[in-house]
Amino acid sequence: MSALLEVSGVSVTFDGFRAINNLSFSIGAAELRAIIGPNGAGKTTFMDIVTGKTRPDTGTVRFGERPISLLALSEAQIARAGVGRKFQRPTVFEDQSVADNLTMALKAARGPFKVLFWKETAADRARVAALAAEVGLADQLTRKSGELSHGQKQWLEIGMLLAQEPRLLLVDEPAAGMTLAEREHTTALLVEMAKTRAVVVVEHDMEFVRRLNCKVTVLHEGAVLAEGSLDHVTKNPQVIEVYLGR
């Protein structure tokens, strides 16, 4: 299986502090992967690098079948190339309705003039409604997203990711602040999404990771400490020491 995303030998230094240290990582085109690791391990920074927010000092990041380097692209170009991202805290546009948020994310031309003359078709409306239904917000379409509960915002953001139709999805702590039932729904959604695309999930909650039932990568001090099934990595003495032991 050829990799969709291939990160190799990447290092990042913030003011002399090595947040990412010679990190290598790859994921296939339809794969679910969980990343775990203690606070400050560099999980969010890793996502920043892939999405173009942070530029690494060294290393390469390649994406696609005929790999293109993501390092030469802007954040927006990377997103258009097919990388979607969900943030640690839910970031939806609170001032706008759920439908507007989803419409903005909908896969379509992104240039100012194309957007200015864009007209919503019946198909777009149906797609927005379907997405809202998928994330359990069908009856909230006209509400301002700022009025939603924390968990609903998380879902709206997941819905926006789906609307973008990315080929690689980076999801940072999706279950934070969700109830048990919401978590189960989220797990099902992530597993479903990973059937047709690559999904990387950062999560602290071990129960959640277990339910994802996928390969796990353990990060520590900016590098990969262990990789394999959850049972495999949780038996690793180093992992127990830096992460599980506390």
Added chain:
Amino acid sequence: MTKGFLAKNPSILIFLAALAAFTLLVTLGSEALGLSFISTSMVKTLGKILCLCLVALAMDLVWGYAGILSLGHMAFFAVGGYMIGMWLMYARTEEIVIAALAQSPLPATPEEIRQGIATQIFGVVGASDFPPIWAFAHSLPLQLILALAVPGLLALVFGWLAFRSRVTGVYLSILTQAMTLALSLYLFQNDSGLRGNNGLSGLQNIPGIGEPSQAAVSLWLFWASALALACGYVLLAWLVSGKLGSVIRAIRDDEQRVRFLGYSVESYKLFLFTLTAILAALAGVLYYPQAGIINPAELAPIASIYLAVWVAIGGRGRLYGAVIGAALVTLLSSWFTGGRVPDIPLGFATLKWVDWWLVLLGFGFVAVTLFAPQGVGGLVDKLQGLRNPDRKGAPLGPDDGSLQEKEAVE
């Protein structure tokens, strides 16, 4: 689409109706056509205010909707004014020179006429030749194109440099202000080719249309200003009502997030900055023939700061707010500074409104910021019983868009 658009935005119809009624009232009251209860100078003042409302609309789009606090839009306004002023002054002087030379026995050559115009216009700065920037001043269509193209191009180049390096917030405001100041200082120089601090004058005389009375001219310009304001309002209302409006409000609230949706934030900002600069220039083109004179002081950074104050008082992020703010403050300003408000004797001193109006405006601005952050336009929401979502935490202030305290910490 159009039906849905107007149905979804009832404020457009209300605005157009109010503007039409106002235009009718002024027309009926004018000295040119009507019952003469509005003086010609008042018609000019009202026409100018309509132009200022148009710039305020542009400012609201770029600041209220997109979160770019530009302190340079009055510079684009004034550059537009200078461009139309060049034609007005040239063509008017040409008429005078031709009339004067007609008395001489020999018919004047084009060269003599041109020389005569140059001497008339540039005598005050000790020059008698046309600077290169006057090359198209003889032609109204060319100069009109320049009046919109020059500010547009200026905004395009400036915006490209600033947005490309991701200058945002206070730094961008300072940069736009520096641009305004530099432009103004340049124009103050006699060899700038635009008559230094004398500026351009006599702009109230429209050449090529015989000798109509100022009463008639002022009414025509008033109509033109009202039409431009109406068109500008509808254009911007259409622009912000669709997906583009969604995207630019999203940019204001969290531009990084918008990038991750695949939108190139920089091109949107550049598009808006340039578009609003052109709108501001259009307002300037209509304003200065009513003002009659333009000089470099019009470009002073303070003018652009006033513009931001109008929009803040009216309520940013809603188009009618910008119009209300600009109209309210400029009307009050012309009332207070017009010397028609009685001074208040305080015993030890006299409160002269001409001097104290700015202090009052300052207090008004502070009061709006503290007690009605949505501005006067926000009262409309209150009347409609709309409630804003409780977003927890206090607003951060103008530079961080409309993010709230807790949302801004990552």
